[in-house]
Amino acid sequence: MKKASIKDVAKLAGVSIATVSQIINNKKERFSDETIHKVITARNELGYIPNIAAKRLKGGTSPLIGVLIPSFRMPFFADLIQSMQVDGPENVDLVFMGANEENLETSIYSLIERGADALIFGRPIPEHQQVIEFLNKRNVPYLSLDQSADLDAKDQVMVREWQGGKMAARHLLELGHKKIALLMADDMTDNMHQREAGFIAALLEGGLHPVDNIKTNLSKHGGMMAAEKVIETGATAIFALNDEIAVGLIRGLYNHGVSVPNDISVVGYDDTDYAEFFVPALTTIRQPVQQIGIDALNMIINRLADHDLPQQNETLDLQLIVRESSIPPRVMD
Amino acid sequence: MKKASIKDVAKLAGVSIATVSQIINNKKERFSDETIHKVITARNELGYIPNIAAKRLKGGTSPLIGVLIPSFRMPFFADLIQSMQVDGPENVDLVFMGANEENLETSIYSLIERGADALIFGRPIPEHQQVIEFLNKRNVPYLSLDQSADLDAKDQVMVREWQGGKMAARHLLELGHKKIALLMADDMTDNMHQREAGFIAALLEGGLHPVDNIKTNLSKHGGMMAAEKVIETGATAIFALNDEIAVGLIRGLYNHGVSVPNDISVVGYDDTDYAEFFVPALTTIRQPVQQIGIDALNMIINRLADHDLPQQNETLDLQLIVRESSIPPRVMD
Structure with missing residues (x-):
């Protein structure tokens, strides 16, 4: 197969070559989300690879950016970092750390001492004051995602979690459910609390x-x-904190002879990549994973280019994805 | 909650404190798999954290090891690297790279130039001769996993893929299936070809x-x-290359009104962490993910301590996990 050229990408996306070049080289400000999406989709479909040798001649070395996440096994984060790798700007080198609390700080120091240029925090840092001082002293920029909003980073990518929770509640209300329960987690980050609060607020409304x-x-x-606890509530619909909990719950209900959605509707959160494959396919709130990754990387690149840039903030929207796991409640005889 | 001590771990595991200490500090040679498993399970359950300050006083800084994988979204690799992080020796710092082919080499160079001490290859390297020369010149040890067996690394962790394929075939033969098909992938690594060949060999037997x-x-x-293609084969049982393909297939069959396992049995491969949650729960071949990760890290630590060590090779066994997706074929009228 012939290797795809930038011309092929432009043709498939229906835009000019200059547009493709700018979007792929991380100069996206002038373009609409739709155009950016078209170009990235076309690039992925064709597997277009820019000539690195040519880029090197022009540019020199790429910055190395470290990304911290809580766990590689959480599908939301797996999706996020894979998306950074595949859809993000190409003029950066990325390494990922899924450090535990016990070695989190030493891993950060180890990477920075070896010359990493910036950090993205996708997880809270327990003793963050010390880490932040260390980064500031070394003039290493860092950006925080929703999950680590307490870091007071200059640059931040957030998601409208409150609205996401509301969307889930309104969907269940519109289906006619009256007995609705939540299935949340013992330990929740701030953004998860917003999700929960938004859901409850919409129910109250x-x-x-x-x-x-x-x-x-x-x-x-x-x-x-x-x-078992969920069954005991007598609820006809459940909002699960995320897709992982939702999927486990559906399986657990199945083990007790309770059918989703016939007996109980379930709504998840994240729209991780297996949500559509489950039987029943999961109704969920879609995170803008691709956009979170691209925005975070672009912001940190801007920050590396100009440490005195004003604060960069982005707040992204979520989307309700209705599939098979939520239907109107059964009419009681 | 009181912080767990090494004494608590020893008590829960039913072993001595010295045993826990040695296993956690990566001196496992003298212990059985069962003892190692008991200690690691107890440690995880209690969330035991050794005193890093004390470790630092004794040891100095930890080596930084880079691990390359094909994709963070492939559950087998997500499980593998999470396991390295959680169950591996604590005296190393780990960073992970899921580089695409286009920036694979620059990412490797970037990390090594910044002082990473060793690499673990979990994916093939297209132009590996150049990369290997670079690593050898810098005296940076590297280890290859199954997926990159062509690298001729000194140290290697492999899995008995041929046996794994055979196990899957024998299971379906024992259930009485006569019409059996394979669902493999367009691009397969060497270890996947062994898997396929083992399956076919057992069918022929x-x-x-x-x-x-x-x-x-x-x-x-x-x-x-x-x-659709699978349905057209008329097979009563399918061996899918891995759990991901198996799960997609089951959903696709469902969309065509074909039930797994009633109409067609499906066997996957890997035993990724969602296999047990699917409806139907997936029959699969379990990879020794935890052991692959621990062994790879221990070998590379040994290699860093002594570059002249003889070749280290480990070949691990797989295990058939029978769940709901495979049953005897329906008797035809």
Whole structure:
């Protein structure tokens, strides 16, 4: 197969070669989201690879950016970092760290001492004051995602979590559910609390109180273990903190002979890459994973180019994706 | 909650404190797999954290090890690197790279130039001769996993893929299937070819030829898109290259009104962390993910301590996990 050229990408996306070049080289300010999306989709479809040798001649070396996430096994983060790698600007080198609390700080110091140029925090830092001082002293810029909003980073990419929670609640209200429960987690980051609060606020606006708000472990197993408690609430619909808990819950309900969506509707959160493959396919709130990754990388590149840039803030929207796991409640005889 | 001590871990695991200390500090040679497993499980359950300050006083700085994988979105690799992070020795700092082919080499150079101490290759390197020369010149040790066996690394962790394929075939033969097909991928690494060959060899030993060997994209979508072709083979059982393809296939068959396992049995490969949550739960071949990660890290630490060590090789076993997606074929009227 012939290698795709930038011309092929431009043709498929229906834009000029200059547009493709600018978008791929991370100069996206002038373009609409739609154009950016078309170009990236066309590039991925054709597998277009720019000539690195040519880029090197022009540019010199790329910055090395470290990205910290809580766990590689959480599909939201796997999606996020894969998207940074595939859809992000090409003039950076990325390394990822899924450090545990016990070695989080030493991993950060180790990477910075070896010359990493910037950090992106996708997880909270327990003793962050010390880490932040270290980074500031070394003049290493850092950006925080939603999950680490308490870091007071200059640059930040956030998501409208409150609205996301509301969307999930309104969907269930519109289906006619009256007995609605939440299945949240024992340990939640700030953005998760917003999600929860938005959901409850929308229920109250609809004149309902949640019938229960159960806490479980933030994992598929946690969702599965909570099935019995969920059944005891008598709820006809559940909002799960994320897709992982939702999927575990659906399996747990199945083990108890309770069918989703016939007996209970379930709404997840994240729209991780397996949500559409489950039986039943999961109704969920889609995170703008690709955009979070691209925006975060672009901001940090801007910051590296100019440390005195004003604060950069981006707040992104979520989207309700209705699939098979939520239907109107059964009419009681 | 009181912080767990090494004493608590020893008590829960039913072993001595010295045993816990040695296993956690990566001196495992003298212990059985069972003891190692008990200690690691107890440690994880209690969340035991050794005193890093004390370790630092004794040891100095930790080596930084880079791990290359093909994609963060492939659950096998997500499991593998998470396991390295959580269950691996604590005296190393780990960074992970999921580089694309286009920036693979620059990412490697970038990390090494900044002082990374060793590399683990979990993916093939297209132009590896140049990369290997670079690493050798800099005296940077590297280890290869199965997926990159062609690198001729001094140290290597492999899995008995041929046996894994055989296990899957024998399971289906024992259930009484006579019409068996394979669903493989367009692009396969060497270890995947061994898997395929082992499966076919065991069928031949059982006096059967596969009714078909379909190739698809190595993804959930690839599995789903292949459903129609799979139905056309008339097979009563399918061996999918991995769990991702298996799960996509099951969903695709469902979309065509074909039920797994009632109409067709499906066996996956990897035992990724969602296999048990699917409906139907997936019969699969379990990879020794935790052991691959721990062994690879221990070998590379040994190598860093002594560059002249003889070649280190480990070949690990797989395990058949029977769940709901495979049953005997329906008796025809």
